[in-house]
Amino acid sequence: MLSLEVLHMKFLASPAVNRLKKYSQKPFDLTKKGALNSRRIETLQGTLGPLTLLYATDRVDDAVLDSLWQLAEERGALAKMRAMQSGQKLNKIQGVPSENRRVLHTAMRDFFSDRNPSKHALVASTKAFEEFVKLEQFLKKRSTQKYHTIIQIGIGGSYLGPEALYKALEKYQVQNRSARFISNVDPDNTARILKEVDLKKTLVVVVSKSGSTLETKTNEALVRKAFVQKGLDPKTHFLSVTGKNSPMDNPKAYAASFYMEDYVGGRYSVTSMVGGVLLGFCFGIETFKEVLKGASYMDKVACSEEKQTNLPLLSALLGIWNRNFLHYPTFAVIPYTEGLARLPAHLQQCDMESNGKSIDKEGRQVPFCTGPIVWGEPGTSAQHSFYQWIHQGTDIASIECIGVKQSQYGYDEQIEGTSSQEKLLANLFAQSIALATGKKDANPNKRFHGNRPSRILLTKQLTPYSLGAILSYYEHKIAFQGFLWDINSFDQEGVQLGKKLAGEIIDCFKGTSAPKEPIKSYLSALEQL
Numbered sequence: 443m444l445s446l447e448v449l450h451m452k453f454l455a456s457p458a459v460n461r462l463k464k465y466s467q468k469p470f471d472l473t474k475k476g477a478l479n480s481r482r483i484e485t486l487q488g489t490l491g492p493l494t495l496l497y498a499t500d501r502v503d504d505a506v507l508d509s510l511w512q513l514a515e516e517r518g519a520l521a522k523m524r525a526m527q528s529g530q531k532l533n534k535i536q537g538v539p540s541e542n543r544r545v546l547h548t549a550m551r552d553f554f555s556d557r558n559p560s561k562h563a564l565v566a567s568t569k570a571f572e573e574f575v576k577l578e579q580f581l582k583k584r585s586t587q588k589y590h591t592i593i594q595i596g597i598g599g600s601y602l603g604p605e606a607l608y609k610a611l612e613k614y615q616v617q618n619r620s621a622r623f624i625s626n627v628d629p630d631n632t633a634r635i636l637k638e639v640d641l642k643k644t645l646v647v648v649v650s651k652s653g654s655t656l657e658t659k660t661n662e663a664l665v666r667k668a669f670v671q672k673g674l675d676p677k678t679h680f681l682s683v684t685g686k687n688s689p690m691d692n693p694k695a696y697a698a699s700f701y702m703e704d705y706v707g708g709r710y711s712v713t714s715m716v717g718g719v720l721l722g723f724c725f726g727i728e729t730f731k732e733v734l735k736g737a738s739y740m741d742k743v744a745c746s747e748e749k750q751t752n753l754p755l756l757s758a759l760l761g762i763w764n765r766n767f768l769h770y771p772t773f774a775v776i777p778y779t780e781g782l783a784r785l786p787a788h789l790q791q792c793d794m795e796s797n798g799k800s801i802d803k804e805g806r807q808v809p810f811c812t813g814p815i816v817w818g819e820p821g822t823s824a825q826h827s828f829y830q831w832i833h834q835g836t837d838i839a840s841i842e843c844i845g846v847k848q849s850q851y852g853y854d855e856q857i858e859g860t861s862s863q864e865k866l867l868a869n870l871f872a873q874s875i876a877l878a879t880g881k882k883d884a885n886p887n888k889r890f891h892g893n894r895p896s897r898i899l900l901t902k903q904l905t906p907y908s909l910g911a912i913l914s915y916y917e918h919k920i921a922f923q924g925f926l927w928d929i930n931s932f933d934q935e936g937v938q939l940g941k942k943l944a945g946e947i948i949d950c951f952k953g954t955s956a957p958k959e960p961i962k963s964y965l966s967a968l969e970q971l
C-alpha cells in the first residue's frame with residue numbers, strides 16, 4: 443500500500459502548489475472599489491494571432507500568476523506538449539494494460555505551415571496530406587457535383603466536433619449544399635432526417651474509427667434501407683471515414699473511403715477526414731484548409747515559452763486555479779455568437795472524456811480534483827435561463843465567454859441607436875463585470891456577492907481561420923491540464939462498462955439470452971407499459 447505521502451508526490455507536492463494553496467485562502471477581491479481598473483484589464487490580457495484572452499475578472503494577482511507559471515514549469519507542461527506534438531507515446535498508463543498510442547491530431551493540419559520535424563509527426567502529417575489530396579480530388583469529380591446534401595452518420599468524436607464546426611461555418615456554405623447529422627440510435631431522429639432530404643441528391647458519410655460502433659452501424663443499416671426502398675444503389679451514395687482494415691474499410695460497400703489512424707483520438711479528430719469530408723463538401727476545400735491553418739497556428743502557440751501569449755497554457759492554468767485551489771466544480775463556456783452554439787457540447791466531450799479521470803499515469807488514485815463539469819449555451823439567451831444561478835446560486839461556476847467583434851453575415855441595423863452586434867457585446871462585457879464586482883444592497887434578494895470568476899476570449903470575426911484557432915486553443919488547454927495533473931487525457935475506459943451492459947440487454951431483446959436480475963426487473967417494468 444502506498445503511503446499518502448507518495449500518492450501526493452506528483453501534483454500536490456510541487457512547491458508552487460503549496461504557495462497557491464496559501465494564496466487561495468485570500469484570493470484577489472474583485473468586489474473591492476477600483477479593483478477592476480484599467481491597469482488590471484490592460485495587464486491581464488494576452489493577444490496572439492486571431493485571439494485575445496481577457497482574464498482580469500479571474501481572481502488572480504501577480505503572485506498567483508507567478509506561481510501558476512512556476513507550476514507549469516515544475517510539471518514540465520511545455521515539454522509534454524512538445525513531446526505530444528512530436529509523436530511520443532503519451533496515451534498510456536504505466537504498468538497496466540492500456541492503449542499505448544501516440545497522440546498526433548496536430549499532424550492532421552500542419553502540412554500548410556512548418557511541419558513538426560520529428561519522424562513520427564512527419565509520417566503522420568504526410569499520410570494526412572494524402573487523405574486531404576484524395577478529398578480534394580473527390581470533391582472536384584463531376585459525379586460529386588450532383589449532390590446537394592451530405593448526411594454524416596457517426597457518434598461521439600465522430601459527430602460532435604464536425605457538427606460544432608459545421609454550425610460555425612454555415613455562412614461559408616457552397617450554394618445548394620448542406621449537411622445533416624445522424625448520431626443517436628434514436629429511430630425518430632433518423633426518420634425525421636430522411637423526411638427532410640432528397641435521397642437522390644444525398645451523399646452519406648459514415649464515420650467510425652473502429653467501424654464497429656453499435657449506434658453508427660445501426661443507423662447506417664437503417665439509412666441504407668431507405669435508399670434501397672427508393673430504388674437507389676447505396677454504394678454510389680455512401681462514403682466511409684474509418685481506420686484501415688476496420689469492418690468499414692470495404693470498397694464493395696462505399697464509393698470512396700478516407701482513413702484515420704489510431705493516433706488521432708475521436709474527440710480530437712475533427713481536423714482529420716472525420717470533419718474534413720463534410721466540411722469540404724459543404725464549404726469547399728479552401729475553407730477547410732483555412733480551418734486547418736488556424737488550428738495549426740495555435741498548435742505552434744501552445745509550444746511557445748511566451749507566458750503572456752501561450753493562451754492555451756494560460757487558460758489551462760487559470761482553470762487549475764479555479765478547480766484545485768478555489769474548488770469550483772464546473773466550467774461554463776458561453777459563446778456570444780450563435781455560430782458557436784454547439785461548441786459547448788463538443789468541449790463537453792473533449793474535456794470531460796479527456797480529463798474525467800481518477801488515476802494518474804502510473805495507475806494511482808489521485809488525491810485531488812481533475813476535470814470539471816463542462817457546460818454552456820450561447821449568450822445572451824443563456825442570460826434568460828441559467829444566469830440567475832450563475833449570479834446568485836449557492837455554487838460558483840468558472841466561466842469563459844467567447845465574443846466576436848464583427849458579425850459573420852454583416853446584416854445588422856441600428857435599432858434604438860445601436861446595432862445588434864453592439865447589444866451582444868454590451869451584454870457580454872456587462873455580465874463579466876457584474877459577476878466580478880457584484881452589488882451591495884440592503885435587500886438580500888437584490889444582493890450580488892460578486893467575486894464570481896469569468897474570462898473572455900475575443901476574436902475579430904468567426905472565420906474558418908479563427909475557428910480553427912479556437913478549436914486548437916481548447917484542445918490544448920485540455921491537454922495541458924491533463925499534463926499538469928499527470929493523468930492520461932487520451933483514453934476513455936470510463937465509457938466501456940455501460941456499453942458492455944447494453945450489449946447484454948440487447949441480447950435479452952434478441953432472445954439469445956435470458957434476463958437476470960437486475961436487468962429482468964427493468965424489462966418487466968417495460969412490459970407493464
Ligand code: G6Q
Pocket residue numbers: 597598599600649650651652653654655658707708709710795934
Ligand atoms: C472519442 C471517443 C468516442 C468515439 C465514439 C465513436 O474520443 O473515442 O467518442 O469517437 O465512440 O467511435 P468510432 O469512431 O469508433 O465509431
